[in-house]
Amino acid sequence: MESASVPSNEHASTGSNANSSSVRAKCDPAWDHVTEELKDRKSSYRCIHCGKSYKGGDINRMKRHLAGIKGDVVACMGVPYDVRFQMVENLKGISKSKEQTKKDQEASNYSPLEDSPEFEDVQEITPRGRGLRSNLGKRKVGNIDNYFAPRTTPGAQPSIKSVLAGKEKKWRVDMSVARWMYDACIPINAVNSSYYQPMFNAVASYGPGYRGPNYHALRVPLLRDAKREVQLIVDSHRSYWADTSCTIMADGWTDTRHRTLINFLVYCPKGIIFIRSVDASDLVKDAINLSNLFDEIISWVGPANIVHLVTDNAANYMAAGKIVCGKYRNISWSPCAAHCLNLIFKEIGKMDHIAKLAKRASKITVFIYNHVALQAWLRTRKNWTEIVRPGPTRFATTFIALRSLKEHKHDLQALVTSKFYVESRYAKDKKAKAVVKIIIDNQFWNDCHVIVHIMSPLIRLLRIVDSDEKPAMGYVYDGMYRVIDGIKKIFKDKKRLWEPYVNIIKDRWDNQFYRDIHATAY
Structure with a gap:
């Protein structure tokens, strides 16, 4: 019985090689996102993200599907950013490896192991070590955020560290945030800000040792940088004004110091942009002065980019609107609909x-x-x-x-x-x-x-x-x-x-x- 259970050396060697090839092929990272189905002794592969299945080919074909590389396969529309990035980098690593092997073959005139059917799928193993790290190292840090999905998005897979942290540690972090908000008298609805969660994502990505900006940093350099960011947003909207045209809105109001202010905003399909606030307290608000003020704003936006001017429907604003429309034939004036109602x-x-x-x-x-x-x-x-x-x-x-x-x-x-x-x-x-x-x-x-x-x-x-x-x-x-x-x-x-x-x-x-x-x- 004991001797019957021991295979011959020849069969043991063959079985070992076949098993090794299968295990190596299954180590490909794409298998985590693909299921293999056998029907009539033929393999078909199904993507777990979008449900599409393909007959024939191999795991490399499904990898191109996950990476979004068009060709003989349709790009997956449901794959997360981090998975797509991993597949793209894996395919780049394989391509570089094949090029290097080809160069070595030409230099040494030696037939590599990849020509052997036994190692046909070995090249599809992801370069998990140096290859991936070196490719990531060449990319700018700012660009990586575009490929890796935040761990805080709904339905995102939590990190191992956050899972092991436990409820008590999370409670301590939550209480730290709550104490600061209570002490500074920050309204609770501030957590609904679109910048609230990204702030914590940025702190978490920085890691331990992060110190928040001090009073001077918030008051001078960071405020200056924020102003520059806003200016870039305004500049990005200006390119749309020429393509889609825009509406200028003049909103007059009185502040707590009884100053008469006029806010000027520009609307286009991309959104509303605030451009200027004018203190008109010492201005005689007749039709001529108001039309000159509107003309200044129109010149800054570009007369050819404007199709509509909206103001209050007081008599002086109506007269100023008629003067502007008489000067610029492409601009139509109308009173504020909410004010009229x-x-x-x-x-x-x-x-x-x-x-x-x-x-x-x-x-x-x-x-x-x-x-x-x-x-x-x-x-x-x-x-x-x-x-x-x-x-x-x-x-x-x-x-x-x-x-x-x-x-x-x-x-x-x-x-x-x-x-x-x-x-x-x-x-x-x-x-x-x-x-x-x-x-x-x-x-x-x-x-x-x-x-x-x-x-x-x-x-x-x-x-x-x-x-x-x-x-x-x-x-x-x-x-x-x-x-x-x-x-x-x-x-x-x-x-x-x-x-x-x-x-x-x-x-x-x-x-x-x-x-x-x-x-x-x-």
Whole structure:
């Protein structure tokens, strides 16, 4: 039995060589990303990243698929950056190795081992040692980030070091970050910044011993470098302005020191760029001075690159826009859509029945928020949210506040009819009785419902034009007509009911808001 289990020397040698070749071939790094399937004694290879399978060829063909080298195979679209980089470097190493072998063969006139069928796949082993390190060493450090996927991206494979660190070590790191934020009074929503996680990625890649920048570095050299980076971004956008044209936006506002400032921004499909802020406090803001200021900005951007100028719709800005358009025939002026809509809200809000309704609603809000005990009772209600209060300059907030109050109708009625309120000292107050009378008045709530329903299309359009998520120019023309049609349908085409609202909208639209560029964009 013992002698039968020992093979002959010849068979042992052959089996050993065959096994060695198979093991060496399976050591190729591409096998970690490829599965081999046998069907009718023929091999096919399937990529685990994109699911594509190929019959025939060998692992080298799949390696070209993973590396994205086009030819007899399609590039893989699902492979991670670090895997693609590894495959590319592996193929480069094999190519260099073959070239070196060919040179050695020509020099020594000696047939290398690779001509032997026994070692046919040996050349496909990745140069894991010096070859890969030497190739990486020749690359610039800044370029490596483009090939290796960060370990912090969702679904990324964690490093061995981070896995072995444990929860306690991670907690200590998290607490260090949290203590610094709490001590410096940094708002918690700062973690939503797009630069938050990249900061930690950069620190982790630096390794132990990193010391953060000091006060002087942040104040002088790093700030200077950041300014240079921003200038490079602006310069990169300037090349797009000539290709796609752009819009200049002038945004006037007053700061806490009561200075009149005008911010100038340039929009193109690549994004919005802030270019300049002008202190116009000592400037007589007539049409001539404003048009000269606009002309200066237009000259810097390039008149041929501009198709649209957007400003406030005050009379002096309108006159300045006409002067600019008369000088540059390719530039079209239009008022700010959000500002125009706010003025429509302002004029509708001045209508007698709406002004009275808003005044009554304001009494409820003031009464509730002037008494802490009433607020505390309401906050115990299920799914309670705070009542929106109108802003002093944003006229749309009047209607948003009415909608918010309407949504709290049942909570407010439950409050004034509760045992807590009836037995409290507030129930005997004269002003409180007037507020209670409004809260239990169903006609008040019906009027709120109608006004909110009328203004909803306008509020929806305001949110579209005042948003930075996508270009809104194409929605203005269609949106205004949808608003008018929606108001008519609410009143079932009864002209005496819808006419006061539609006349205000049409007057602003026809005389100021409507522009050919809106129709063109639509």
